[in-house]
Amino acid sequence: MIEPCRLGAKEAAARIERGELSARGLLESCLERIGAREAEVQAWTFLDREAALSQLNHVGEAGPLRGVPIGVKDIFDTHDMPTEYGSRIYAGHRPRADSAPVALARAAGGVILGKTVTCEFATFVPSRTRNPHNAAHTPGGSSSGSAAAVADFMVPLAFGTQTSGSVIRPGSYCGVVACKPTYNLLPRAGVHPNADSLDTIGVYARSVEDVAFFLEALTGRTDLQGRIDRPRIGACRTWEWGLVEPPMASAFETAAKKLDAGELRLPESWRNLREAQATIIRYEGARSLADEYRRFADSLDPALRRRCEEGYATDARKCQDALSYAARCRAALSDAFGDCDVLIAPAATGEAPEGLGSTGNVAMNVVWTLLHVPCVSVPMGVGPNGLPLGLQVIGRIGEDARTLACARWIEARMKENRA
Numbered sequence: 001m002i003e004p005c006r007l008g009a010k011e012a013a014a015r016i017e018r019g020e021l022s023a024r025g026l027l028e029s030c031l032e033r034i035g036a037r038e039a040e041v042q043a044w045t046f047l048d049r050e051a052a053l054s055q056l057n058h059v060g061e062a063g064p065l066r067g068v069p070i071g072v073k074d075i076f077d078t079h080d081m082p083t084e085y086g087s088r089i090y091a092g093h094r095p096r097a098d099s100a101p102v103a104l105a106r107a108a109g110g111v112i113l114g115k116t117v118t119c120e121f122a123t124f125v126p127s128r129t130r131n132p133h134n135a136a137h138t139p140g141g142s143s144s145g146s147a148a149a150v151a152d153f154m155v156p157l158a159f160g161t162q163t164s165g166s167v168i169r170p171g172s173y174c175g176v177v178a179c180k181p182t183y184n185l186l187p188r189a190g191v192h193p194n195a196d197s198l199d200t201i202g203v204y205a206r207s208v209e210d211v212a213f214f215l216e217a218l219t220g221r222t223d224l225q226g227r228i229d230r231p232r233i234g235a236c237r238t239w240e241w242g243l244v245e246p247p248m249a250s251a252f253e254t255a256a257k258k259l260d261a262g263e264l265r266l267p268e269s270w271r272n273l274r275e276a277q278a279t280i281i282r283y284e285g286a287r288s289l290a291d292e293y294r295r296f297a298d299s300l301d302p303a304l305r306r307r308c309e310e311g312y313a314t315d316a317r318k319c320q321d322a323l324s325y326a327a328r329c330r331a332a333l334s335d336a337f338g339d340c341d342v343l344i345a346p347a348a349t350g351e352a353p354e355g356l357g358s359t360g361n362v363a364m365n366v367v368w369t370l371l372h373v374p375c376v377s378v379p380m381g382v383g384p385n386g387l388p389l390g391l392q393v394i395g396r397i398g399e400d401a402r403t404l405a406c407a408r409w410i411e412a413r414m415k416e417n418r419a
Contacts, residue, residue, distance in 0.1 A: 023067025063109025071158035099190025116145030140170030141359030165365025167202030172347035172390025183372035195284035234264030245350030286311025347390030
């Protein structure tokens with residue numbers, strides 16, 4: 001019999017509804033798994049068994065989530081748990097209110113199991129979490145703890161955020177399904193900002209079906225768990241293809257052939273999107289940390305402090321030009337996609353790098369984040385080190401339902417490929 005912690009979120013909720021499993025039994029199974037694995041994976045920054053169990057008295061087994069546990073990246077405010085943003089500046093910080101995504105999850109019957117490790121202020125500064133497939137490798141970042149916790153069966157669902165590649169890349173490295181929906185599909189109130197023009201709330205699960213189930217519970221939509229038959233797929237090598245490592249490139253070519261995906265080249269006018277994203281994240285990121293930089297500069301990681309200095313040195317007109325350029329590219333999205341339902345691209349440049357000194361290369365993600373399009377990473381195999389490789393499914397702005405349906409179809413084909 002399968003351990004409850006290994007169940008997908010939708011299946012667990014269905015079993016709870018049928019009386020075959022209790023929400024308490026599911027929660028205790030997750031806590032037991034964490035107890036067995038946390039010393040190695042180090043995915044959590046706050047856990048309180050009794051506090052988690054006490055939530056069952058309030059959510060009961062009502063709402064679509066029916067008591068399913070959720071991991072929350074520690075840049076989301078929680079009224080009943082510390083929120084430290086991955087920074088010693090905020091050690092022991094206790095917000096008064098929940099962030100909007102957390103409040104919506106509770107309203108839908110979810111139980112906030114605890115806070116997952118984040119890189120400092122959800123930036124590039126590495127954290128302590130290990131890749132659950134090989135503790136000598138990074139899980140990616142900045143949503144490192146959330147991706148690792150879902151991958152290691154500690155929790156079926158988790159929140160992340162993406163400003164460059166902080167949802168999709170850890171999903172690829174850890175071998176789980178990650179979704180960065182259309183910009184602002186999920187509200188950001190109460191989530192520490194990085195760069196407002198880019199920040200997007202994302203989610204993790206172990207199947208596309210569970211991602212769609214979670215997003216429906218959060219948004220109240222009823223169209224995100226649909227299916228599609230034989231989607232039209234474009235294989236997009238992006239302007240950053242030269243950074244893709246050979247094993248990932250080979251896996252992508254195999255996947256494109258398996259999916260009968262036609263080659264799609266991005267417009268020449270999009271070539272500078274990565275540079276534009278770098279300008280925006282530096283300019284806006286520095287200003288999001290204005291008080292921390294002004295009053296607590298010595299408590300910031302030196303590399304983050306330098307990033308802030310670069311941001312303050314960036315001319316406002318240069319940032320505005322980058323934002324305008326991105327807006328023009330978004331306006332051309334429909335033409336760029338042609339008759340494709342979705343595009344596919346590598347979800348990362350390769351396997352998770354060895355060591356914890358870096359969270360990996362964001363080159364495969366930043367353009368799509370800047371374009372505000374929905375992206376889903378689905379596992380497509382393993383590389384030469386035995387670590388996961390993810391395939392990124394990319395849709396048009398606002399077409400989250402179609403993107404998820406296509407990702408679900410692609411996920412099934414990739415499972416056939418691995419069988």
